[in-house]
Amino acid sequence: MSRQERMVIVGGGQCGARAAHALRANGWDGAITLIGGERTLPYERPPLSKAVLTGERSTAQGTLYGDAFYEEQRIDTQFGRRVVALDRQRKTVCVEGGHVIAYSKLLLATGAAPRSLAVPGCTLPGVYTLRTDVEAENIARQLLPRRRIAIIGAGFIGLEVAASAVRMGCEVVVLEAAPRALMRAVPALVAERIVDLHRSMGVDVRFGVKVLRFVGNDVVSGIELAESEVVGCDAVVIGVGVTPCTQLAQRAELDVADGIVVDSGLRTSDASIFAAGDACSFVHPLFDKRIRLECWKNAEDQARIAALNMLGHEETCRNVPWFWSDHYDMTVQVAGLPSLGSSTVVRETGAKSCVVFALSTDGVLVGASGVGPIGDIAKDIRMSQDLIARRMQVSPVALMDRSVRLRSLMAADAL
Numbered sequence: 001m002s003r004q005e006r007m008v009i010v011g012g013g014q015c016g017a018r019a020a021h022a023l024r025a026n027g028w029d030g031a032i033t034l035i036g037g038e039r040t041l042p043y044e045r046p047p048l049s050k051a052v053l054t055g056e057r058s059t060a061q062g063t064l065y066g067d068a069f070y071e072e073q074r075i076d077t078q079f080g081r082r083v084v085a086l087d088r089q090r091k092t093v094c095v096e097g098g099h100v101i102a103y104s105k106l107l108l109a110t111g112a113a114p115r116s117l118a119v120p121g122c123t124l125p126g127v128y129t130l131r132t133d134v135e136a137e138n139i140a141r142q143l144l145p146r147r148r149i150a151i152i153g154a155g156f157i158g159l160e161v162a163a164s165a166v167r168m169g170c171e172v173v174v175l176e177a178a179p180r181a182l183m184r185a186v187p188a189l190v191a192e193r194i195v196d197l198h199r200s201m202g203v204d205v206r207f208g209v210k211v212l213r214f215v216g217n218d219v220v221s222g223i224e225l226a227e228s229e230v231v232g233c234d235a236v237v238i239g240v241g242v243t244p245c246t247q248l249a250q251r252a253e254l255d256v257a258d259g260i261v262v263d264s265g266l267r268t269s270d271a272s273i274f275a276a277g278d279a280c281s282f283v284h285p286l287f288d289k290r291i292r293l294e295c296w297k298n299a300e301d302q303a304r305i306a307a308l309n310m311l312g313h314e315e316t317c318r319n320v321p322w323f324w325s326d327h328y329d330m331t332v333q334v335a336g337l338p339s340l341g342s343s344t345v346v347r348e349t350g351a352k353s354c355v356v357f358a359l360s361t362d363g364v365l366v367g368a369s370g371v372g373p374i375g376d377i378a379k380d381i382r383m384s385q386d387l388i389a390r391r392m393q394v395s396p397v398a399l400m401d402r403s404v405r406l407r408s409l410m411a412a413d414a415l
Helices: 014-025 067-072 133-140 157-168 186-199 247-249 294-312 374-389 397-402 408-409
Strands: 006-010 031-036 073-079 081-087 094-095 100-103 106-107 113-114 125-128 148-150 172-173 204-207 211-216 220-225 230-232 233-236 242-244 272-274 279-286 289-291 322-327 330-336 343-350 353-361 365-372
Touching: 006 014, 006 100, 014 031, 067 073, 067 397, 081 247, 106 289, 106 294, 125 157, 125 343, 148 157, 148 289, 157 186, 157 322, 186 204, 186 322, 186 330, 186 353, 186 365, 220 233, 272 294, 289 353, 294 322, 330 374, 343 365, 343 397, 353 374, 374 408
Parallel strands: 006 031, 006 106, 031 073, 106 272, 125 233, 148 172, 148 233, 172 204
Antiparallel strands: 081 094, 094 100, 113 242, 211 220, 220 230, 279 289, 322 330, 330 365, 343 353, 353 365
């Protein structure tokens, strides 16, 4: 590729910014354009539901790189602008306002958007979702002592916001439609321990709840439930998951199925276009399954892989998924895909901690979920990542016995 050729990245989040950096770090000397819909510099999202809400960290402190970085690296940034069209034949993108940019290779790192609730009153002031720095700042202003905060959804975002609100002196109620928390993310035992912790901190957590509408005049003041109960509140945070942003890919007639469809090298159905991060679904060779991941580590990993493959390499997405979530003095860490397990084994790792291992039908470790003080679970989760990566067939008895070091299981033959 010549210096005149241009790499274009659509998506100004963590994945897009890291990919731009990786292109330069791996020898690309041509033009790079990074386009993002948010006006701020790219930043990390995990602190938004935690330290940003409690005032321990500003949104600006989560910025990945300063203005000087983009200037020094000769990365053309177009923040606060959206791509409205993609012409695959001409290999161009059209930015709102009519500006057309040609690309030699294109990366779609368009991320995901939070789901709302399509019920009456969902547009009332005081009803929030949490995805951006602006939304985090708006919610933070609501977290004042003795204010009643209602959270819809007992997923990780909802429960993290609950913990932050409690720390700020709020009264908190969490309303979840499912029969338990974190249904798709962790085994029941891990979810139960996290919910027990929240309840011990005064959070009113309810399951099997159906929201009919939000009530209020000029601002939300309550939530009407199917049981005819109205839960009073001063603000609502909706945390019921996200939807991958695939509209641009769909209009360009790229393959889409629960995300932009890519192969294990992050190539779309168009050889010149790649997709990475929350927006893409890819075949993971460890699990022989198409998956989509919404986590910090995946954005980091795929940014590098996409950049290398845009430069002609043949990298594949083989990294073991890993995720963490903080709640008060407890942490949840998840490695692999626990939902693929057909049986589980529990290792008690401390007075208030455990790791739940998920095994496939043939005894291969496919996931591990730890809950407790980070010092009690982190090492076992790290070792679990290695076991999962090697597709190790492991003994349930050994996994249960905390005196058996997981590292010692590495000596077993990989499948």
